[in-house]
Amino acid sequence: MSHPDDDLLADLALNISDSDSHTGPGDDTSHAEALAHLAGCAACADTVADLRRALSVARRAHRETGWEAPAPDVWSRITDELDSPPTSGSRPDPPPGSPAPMPSAGSPGSDGTRDHRPGPKTEQPPHAPPEHGQAAPPDELTELRSERRDREAARRPRRIAWSAGLAAAALVIGLLGGRALWHESAPQPPQPVTVAQAPLDTLDTTSPQQLGEAAVVRTSNGYKLDIDTSKPLPAGSGYLEVWLINRDGKRMVSVGVMRNGEGPVSFPITQKLIDEGYVIVDISREQFDDNPAHSGDSVVRGKLPA
């Protein structure tokens, strides 16, 4: 049969875990045909896997309440930052088309301490938007702009003091932290850098086969886990999920689903995971069974060098 349409795939994603939502006898035939189709079509199986992930997110969303609006001065901090002329050490705008940049490692506050904040809130310019509602709706923008010049004049001495404080603090932390933190304040490399790499082998103890490779890559936007395969990995009637397993063998994190069962694919990760020992890359075969845990059916595995 041809590919089932989106509606039918959505029904499959919903009905696999919720068999009582069939609405009539007519559905059963098309569902059965579509299920049969899924077993042989990786693209549709991936779509259903994605829909199932969406459903699982939705099901766990049910007690999310309580919004926390940012303090009213955050908007003026944003406009201040955008209006500041570039100072030495600040990052130029990226070329158009590049992804949203991250602040460079040397930018304010990036060492995790609070001491370099540009003054406590009481020192904010007195032109912060009123406290009612969300800060600075568009109609207040014109007013904000007209006051920008004054504000910049008012801000200048503080920025100088702040820079001096930052330099002093960087020196102190550099002395305390030695090489590791010194490295931290160096600019991020503009090009992606592979920081660790490992072959992905089958778990066959007698003659393991290498079916792919995993790499942790540092980019200007953070870290990612790249998976490449020499050929599509067998997903059977299910889908393939990528995990990072801790070297303690007890904890693991799901990194994502391989859409097509083959590389190259990449998943965002944090360096913290690697630092804390989540260094074993594992790709498992999962069934559409509403069980978010690892199935125990690993296809390939590889350990990243520490």
Add this chain to the structure above:
Amino acid sequence: MHVPDDPDTEFDAQLCVEFAAGSRDALAEMYRRWSTLVHTIAYRALGDRHDAEDVTQQVFVSAWHGRASLRPDQGSPAAWLVGITKHRVADMRTQRYRARRNLSAVAAQTVTEPDVHDDDLAERLLLVHELERMGDPRATVLRMAFMEDRPQQEIASELDLPIGTVKSHVRRGLIELRRRLEEVDRVAS
């Protein structure tokens, strides 16, 4: 608030176009609509108001600098902002972790467990936020179907809607949600 979905989507697309073209008013509008979502994700993920405000500031500054990467034809600005938020939260965690590791290198056990159980926090909050913007009866149908996990037949009889209507809301809602999550992934990877 209770606008139907489609005009809202058009409005989002228009906002994207203006924002990508460099309109500060569009940035202010995005801030007005989504700063609470961004800040709540950061606050819940980091547990610290100062850090959450720093992240919120960074997200909108990053969004402005990276505005050319917002594609009006690909998903919603909310999902795009949530993708950026995930990056900034991860950066903030890494910075904290390193600071803590380096300043208390001996006390290794003070380093906390990674938040492995809350990988979907940002996505869940995005979903709830989108549901709150959505008009009824769709929002109620989706809330009952997804969050309360109730059978569609039961939803139909409780809301006194034809089963076909419930079914199509649920399908469209799920397909739309998947698109949102894809957009978050696209930005966050």
